[in-house]
Amino acid sequence: MLELAVLGLLKERPMHGYELRKQLTQRLGLFWTVSFGSLYPTLKRMERRGAVARAEVRGEGRMRQVYRVTPAGELLFLDLLCEGLDTPEQERFPLRMAFLGHVGPELRIRLLERRKRWLQDRLEAGSQSLRHLSPGADAYATSLVRHGLDHTERDIAWLDDLLATERHRLDEERGSWPCAGGTPPEPPLYPSTQEMPTP
Amino acid sequence: MLELAVLGLLKERPMHGYELRKQLTQRLGLFWTVSFGSLYPTLKRMERRGAVARAEVRGEGRMRQVYRVTPAGELLFLDLLCEGLDTPEQERFPLRMAFLGHVGPELRIRLLERRKRWLQDRLEAGSQSLRHLSPGADAYATSLVRHGLDHTERDIAWLDDLLATERHRLDEERGSWPCAGGTPPEPPLYPSTQEMPTP
DNA sequence: AATTTCATGTAATTCGTTACATGATTCC
DNA sequence: GGAATCATGTAACGAATTACATGAAATT
Numbered sequence: 001m002l003e004l005a006v007l008g009l010l011k012e013r014p015m016h017g018y019e020l021r022k023q024l025t026q027r028l029g030l031f032w033t034v035s036f037g038s039l040y041p042t043l044k045r046m047e048r049r050g051a052v053a054r055a056e057v058r059g060e061g062r063m064r065q066v067y068r069v070t071p072a073g074e075l076l077f078l079d080l081l082c083e084g085l086d087t088p089e090q091e092r093f094p095l096r097m098a099f100l101g102h103v104g105p106e107l108r109i110r111l112l113e114r115r116k117r118w119l120q121d122r123l124e125a126g127s128q129s130l131r132h133l134s135p136g137a138d139a140y141a142t143s144l145v146r147h148g149l150d151h152t153e154r155d156i157a158w159l160d161d162l163l164a165t166e167r168h169r170l171d172e173e174r175g176s177w178p179c180a181g182g183t184p185p186e187p188p189l190y191p192s193t194q195e196m197p198t199p
Numbered sequence: 200m201l202e203l204a205v206l207g208l209l210k211e212r213p214m215h216g217y218e219l220r221k222q223l224t225q226r227l228g229l230f231w232t233v234s235f236g237s238l239y240p241t242l243k244r245m246e247r248r249g250a251v252a253r254a255e256v257r258g259e260g261r262m263r264q265v266y267r268v269t270p271a272g273e274l275l276f277l278d279l280l281c282e283g284l285d286t287p288e289q290e291r292f293p294l295r296m297a298f299l300g301h302v303g304p305e306l307r308i309r310l311l312e313r314r315k316r317w318l319q320d321r322l323e324a325g326s327q328s329l330r331h332l333s334p335g336a337d338a339y340a341t342s343l344v345r346h347g348l349d350h351t352e353r354d355i356a357w358l359d360d361l362l363a364t365e366r367h368r369l370d371e372e373r374g375s376w377p378c379a380g381g382t383p384p385e386p387p388l389y390p391s392t393q394e395m396p397t398p
Numbered sequence: 399a400a401t402t403t404c405a406t407g408t409a410a411t412t413c414g415t416t417a418c419a420t421g422a423t424t425c426c
Numbered sequence: 427g428g429a430a431t432c433a434t435g436t437a438a439c440g441a442a443t444t445a446c447a448t449g450a451a452a453t454t
Contacts, residue, residue: 001441001442002441002442016405016406017405017406017407018404018405018406019405025328026328026331026332027328027332027337027340027343027344028343029324029325029328030321030324030325030344030347030348030351031347034442035442035443035444036405036406036407037407037408037409037442037443037444037445038441038442038443040405040406040407040408041407041408042441044407060451062404062405062449062450062451063405063406063450064404064405064406065405065406094343094347097339097340097342097343098337098339098340098343099339099340100339101337101338101339101340122229125228125229126228126229129224129225129226129228132225133225133226138226138297138300139300140296140297140298140299140300141226141296141297141298141300143296143361144226144227144293144296144297145226145229147354147357148229148230148293149229150353151350151353152229154349154350154353155346158346162342200413200414201413201414215433215434216433216434216435217432217433217434218433233414234414234415234416235433235434235435236414236415236416236417236435236436236437237413237414237415239433239434239435239436240435240436241413243435258433259423260422260423260424260432260433261421261422261423261432261433262422262433262434263432263433263434264433264434
């Protein structure tokens, strides 16, 4: 979880712990916030493992420990991004999504499709339990499940949008680059298909 | 978390561990599932603490450990339900919601309002980071945040619905019963205001 | 001068998971 | 007779949190 986030951010540019957290909050604050108590130990651990490299840098103010991704870290990033796809944990998806720009269109599509399938299963299971639950009984529990299903449907619709755009782009440019290997040939802009309701 | 769930379910009727999990999955499966590896130890711990009482019962098939809530457990339930309201953790709310029928209208309203305020803050923070993020950069991250905000807005609308109904009912019946003490005078049915999209 | 923000870290604890182990009962 | 489900548990581990501790630099 945290490791994936760290690698994803550091891939964009080297950063120190404190900034890392700020960036993370910016992108994933709605879904997740890290505490320093887990961030700093994680950075050290990853340095020991050789996934990131540290450099002591004198910034504007005081000393900072600036980290960057190593080649081994690049591989780890892909591993973590693809890991647990068969049991795609709910909370982990936003993380994958936030760094989807770091991989090629084919992998992106695979990841999005997996997620969609998982949501559909969820929808099925939810409807099931709703039928079993509905007989009069618990109005709050029922409302909760209904609301959850509503969200799930929206998630699926959102993914469909993303997938459509993705596939459309895949047809145009034929510079495919698979799961492993070098850096992306400038990850192209993603035209946001989501409307902003009331800004 | 788990303790609240266990107490909430056992308040309705005594159950054994296995059934407890089934019920839990039914109501909260969309948001959370427990493993036996945590459920059984939790039951034992709660028994030691006196929050639940165990009885060995010969069911249809084999022997079962059937648990029920003690008076101390009733108090604990309320504590846990109200706990951490000032830092209302995202994942915990569905749990509160699922057992909202076990408390009186006043407390219900307070819980729902807290949640709403939290979501509004979240909305604010999200819009903020969206503004800061939007300049061209990361299309996936941006789309993710937008989508998250969309969900948050729906959550708020849902809560408004619930609150409206709740307040309306509070006006009619004046048999109020506060946070502590006895059992509710038959928790009244909640008219589900949520439309079922495609059943 | 005081407060806030920046910046880094450690230790104890919480809360859960996975994997393992066992065995009865029911269904086919 | 074999598989699936029911039913209960333990042990090892994981991933994060909270609380604690420190101190420099910027802001007011």
